[in-house]
Amino acid sequence: KQEVTQIPAALSVPEGENLVLNCSFTDSAIYNLQWFRQDPGKGLTSLLLIQSSQREQTSGRLNASLDKSSGRSTLYIAASQPGDSATYLCAVSNQAGTALIFGKGTTLSVSS
Amino acid sequence: SQTIHQWPATLVQPVGSPLSLECTVEGTSNPNLYWYRQAAGRGLQLLFYSVGIGQISSEVPQNLSASRPQDRQFILSSKKLLLSDSGFYLCAWSPGYEKLFFGSGTQLSVL
Numbered sequence: 001k002q003e004v005t006q007i008p009a010a011l012s013v014p015e016g017e018n019l020v021l022n023c024s025f026t027d028s029a030i031y032n033l034q035w036f037r038q039d040p041g042k043g044l045t046s047l048l049l050i051q052s053s054q055r056e057q058t059s060g061r062l063n064a065s066l067d068k069s070s071g072r073s074t075l076y077i078a079a080s081q082p083g084d085s086a087t088y089l090c091a092v093s094n095q096a097g098t099a100l101i102f103g104k105g106t107t108l109s110v111s112s
Numbered sequence: 113s114q115t116i117h118q119w120p121a122t123l124v125q126p127v128g129s130p131l132s133l134e135c136t137v138e139g140t141s142n143p144n145l146y147w148y149r150q151a152a153g154r155g156l157q158l159l160f161y162s163v164g165i166g167q168i169s170s171e172v173p174q175n176l177s178a179s180r181p182q183d184r185q186f187i188l189s190s191k192k193l194l195l196s197d198s199g200f201y202l203c204a205w206s207p208g209y210e211k212l213f214f215g216s217g218t219q220l221s222v223l
Contacts, residue, residue, distance in 0.1 A: 004155075034212065043118075043202055043214035044156075089156065091212075099146055099171070100212055102156035 002027045006090055006103035013080055014111055021075040021106045023090030028071045034100065035064050035075050036089045044089065048075070080110045114139035118203045118215030125222055131176075131190040133218050135203030138184065143205040145186040146212070147178055151199040162186060163208075198222045 003026045013019050023033075032051050036044040048057045048064040050073070056065040063076040077084060087107045091100035118135045125131060137143050147159040158171045160178035168178050175194050179187045186203060203215040 036214075041200075041217070041219065043216045044204075044212075046211045046213065049211050091156075099158045099161045101158075102148075104155040 002030075002092060002094055002101045004090055004092055004101055004103035006088075006106050008106060009104065010107045010109070012109045012111065015080060015082060017080050017110075018076070018078050019080055019108070021077070021088050021090075021108070023073040023075070023103055025071045025073075025092050025101075027094065028068050029094065030068065031093045031095050031098070033064075033066055033073050033090065033092045035062075035073075036091065038087045038089060038105070040087075047088075077108075080108075082110050082112045084108060085110050114205075114213065116203065116205055116213055116215045118218060120218060121216065122219045123221070125193050125220065127195055127222055128192050131188070131193050131197070131220070133188040133201055133203075133220075135186045135188075135215055136184055137205045140184070140205070140207065142183060144208055145180060146204040146206075147186065147188050148202045148204060149199045150202060150217075156202070160188070193222045195222050 005024045007022050030052055034049045035047045037047050038044045050057050050066045061078040066073045087105040089102050089105040091102040093100050115138045144163050146161045148156045150156050162168050162180045165180055176190050198221050201218045204212050206212045
């Protein structure tokens with residue numbers, strides 16, 4: 001059974017700092033991996049999707065990497081801003097068209 | 113463009129009362145549809161998913177049920193709510209193999 005773990009559960013950084021959020025999964029036979037952002041009391045917004053054949057994806061200040069063999073993904077946020085404060089969730093899909101399995105998320109707080 | 117609507121945004125219900133949460137998607141056809149629940153201190157738990165009208169797969173045995181009466185409509189129901197049904201319910205859709213798009217969620221409090 002696939003399990004997704006995110007460490008740390010919470011992270012506080014000053015504005016401008018570069019940071020890395022970690023995600024690990026127990027079954028390396030994934031179809032794809034996605035990173036989401038969730039603001040308090042809101043739905044989830046997809047940030048980046050990495051197919052199993054890809055190593056990384058970039059969008060603006062965000063860069064997500066994938067190492068299937070070790071069952072790990074990282075989300076790198078450059079030059080963090082207070083507006084980046086949110087919970088970031090990692091999710092994997094084991095097969096095409098199947099539902100995502102989520103981690104519990106990392107709650108990020110960026111202070112000005 | 114595609115949009116997903118989920119309502120109500122908040123709901124307070126007594127124990128033993130029925131539940132009906134509705135989700136609709138616009139701008140696409142034959143989407144995969146999902147219901148997730150997010151309880152305090154826990155991750156997102158997949159409750160149901162559907163790949164077509166009348167096709168429902170349940171991931172977790174529980175007090176809830178789901179139905180898909182139309183291609184772009186997904187309904188989450190319960191005949192009698194339990195305290196443990198409290199949580200944040202999220203509807204989502206996907207074109208099948210790519211990104212998952214979420215609704216704004218329903219905060220359900222069962223008292």
